[in-house]
Amino acid sequence: MNQEIMLQPGQIVKILKGRDAGQYAVIVSIEDSRFVWIADGDKRKFDGAKKKNVLHLEPQAHISSEVVNSLQESGRVTNSKLRFVVSRFVSDKSKADQKGD
Template identity: 60%
Template sequence: MDESSIPRLGQIVKVIRGRDIDKYAVVIDVVDERYVLIADGDKRKFDSPKKKNILHLELQDDISKEVVNSLNETSRVTNGKLRFSISRYLENIQPDEDLKGE
């Protein structure tokens, strides 16, 4: 397994299989070499993360330093911080698109 296929805490991921296909989330825990826990702070809160096979995720290059710092300091992260990390990532990759249709 090469370095880029190993999920890390705070990493942004895109779901490519399952009910939440094409949604983005943040890795909040690495269970083992096959599974991670992900949350988006919206439908998937920090307190009820989704256990996901890493084969069903597309790992993005972005790692949220705020999420990593918060997890390291308190073993928790706020749902607002998760939402902020994802929205900031999406703004950086899609600067011209209106993401929410507001």
């Protein structure tokens, strides 16, 4: 995997390793160059964000402006917003996959 992609808060990632492998989540904060904190608002709430090694994540091109704005304004983001962002990304992605983009 190409680690040149700069990870940033609000970015959607696909989890590659661990119990949640295959799931999508949103980066809620960056620990350092090797670790980020992710949450999906459902199984993994914002207050219980999971610390993940960036090598175990596949960054997606999508960065949620709603999450970025919320984090900048209040330093946190609601679980419902995380759920919404993840579910919208997954449904958009499956539509794109069906079209063959």
